[in-house]
Amino acid sequence: MKAIDNVSLRLNAGEIVSLCGENGSGKSTLMKVLCGIYPHGSYEGEIIFAGEEIQASHIRDTERKGIAIIHQELALVKELTVLENIFLGNEITHNGIMDYDLMTLRCQKLLAQVSLSISPDTRVGDLGLGQQQLVEIAKALNKQVRLLILDEPTASLTEQETSVLLDIIRDLQQHGIACIYISHKLNEVKAISDTICVIRDGQHIGTRDAAGMSEDDIITMMVGRELTALYPNEPHTTGDEILRIEHLTAWHPVNRHIKRVNDVSFSLKRGEILGIAGLVGAGRTETIQCLFGVWPGQWEGKIYIDGKQVDIRNCQQAIAQGIAMVPEDRKRDGIVPVMAVGKNITLAALNKFTGGISQLDDAAEQKCILESIQQLKVKTSSPDLAIGRLSGGNQQKAILARCLLLNPRILILDEPTRGIDIGAKYEIYKIN
Helix, strand or coil: CCCCCCCCCCCCCCCEEEECCCCCCHHHHHHHHHHHCCCCCCCCCHHHHHEECCCCCCCHHHHHHEEECCCCCCCCCCEHHHHHCCCCCCCCCECEEHHHHHHHHHHHHHHHCCCCCCCCEEEEEECCHHHHHHHHHHHHHHHCEEEEECCCCCCCCHHHHHHHHHHHHHHHHHHCCEEEECCCHHHHCCCHCEEEEEECEEEEEEEEEEHHCCCHHHHHHHHHCCCCCCCCCCCCCCCCCCEHHHHEEECCCCCCCCCEEEEEEEEEECCCCCCCCCCCCCCCCHHHHHCCCCCCCCCEEEECCEEEEECCHHHHHHHHHEEEEEECCCHHHCCCCCCEEHHHHHHHHHHHCCCCCCCCCCHHHHHHHHHHHHHCCCCCCCCCCCCHHCCHHHHHHHHHHHHHCCCCCCECCCCCCCCCCHHHHHHHCCCC
């Protein structure tokens, strides 16, 4: 089974090319080949960079040529400082001793280049996601980057942070740095791109000037069909109140003096869709983590389900009350990467396949797995494939399949379409 098949991509210095495609279309595979994560010999074809063929055996080989990739899940060490992250593995030394004065001076210049007004001694874990993204770019610039690959760089950023990032990319373009931009946010793709390349099912569908393409054109090329009325208003009725939260307050897990949620109250009716809005860091995730019993800090308040007060202090208690949750950070909280796709789907509902005895009914479990994969259209070569090898969007579908398998009365979705292509969003929206 080919992940990519006879795909060609061409860039000029200072050009911004957006790479578009559905989840599992081969975008990530192509980028891993380009930056040396998949070594020469594991693929067919050639990589010509600055007139020379690259036969990389390691990502360091491509970094030395000036190719850098910034993944959706940032590769920063949160416990280290900004300076230490930027120079990690690339320290400036004299006679075997690190020259912190020279590194500090260089770090300050790099931070200024990406419009970050912070101290090089700032701990990365204390920065917001937007600032961390810019630190990653500064780290790439420190390696004399000539081609910067950005994979879903704005998935977790606010509109203001996104605007800053796009301005930085345009500035890099003026300095002759080429960029491959991967995003499912088509408004950003249109705003930032010179050229748009679309791949589908591992094959190159077309490359066109961005100025001559509409968002609908991109969608049609991505999914192979025209999608109309993507998110129609579906008629539905609401019933009695099923959930009520009163005076929820949650404190920072480490600093007990900082409130992450302050006196929040709301209610939910059967059949109702309740949207919780707010900026990044406003307390949305913390609120629902308390409801699902996984907030690591102290919290207080009252939770009522069907008018009865309940105490939920862990996810098992939440599931027992009919609550399921798709977490914001699927890599950290949503999957077991080395476990099979199918096993990840049934992980929270194994009691369905035991029939009161300790031994699993493998046939019943496999039948359920195949039905879930078909219902959510999870792209996988096999239910036994490690879920960590799927694209982020297909991992998200598998997590949602796991939640639906619980037949929840209350389904919590925290950023459910983060890193999800337009076709997958449509499929998720249509789930009954």
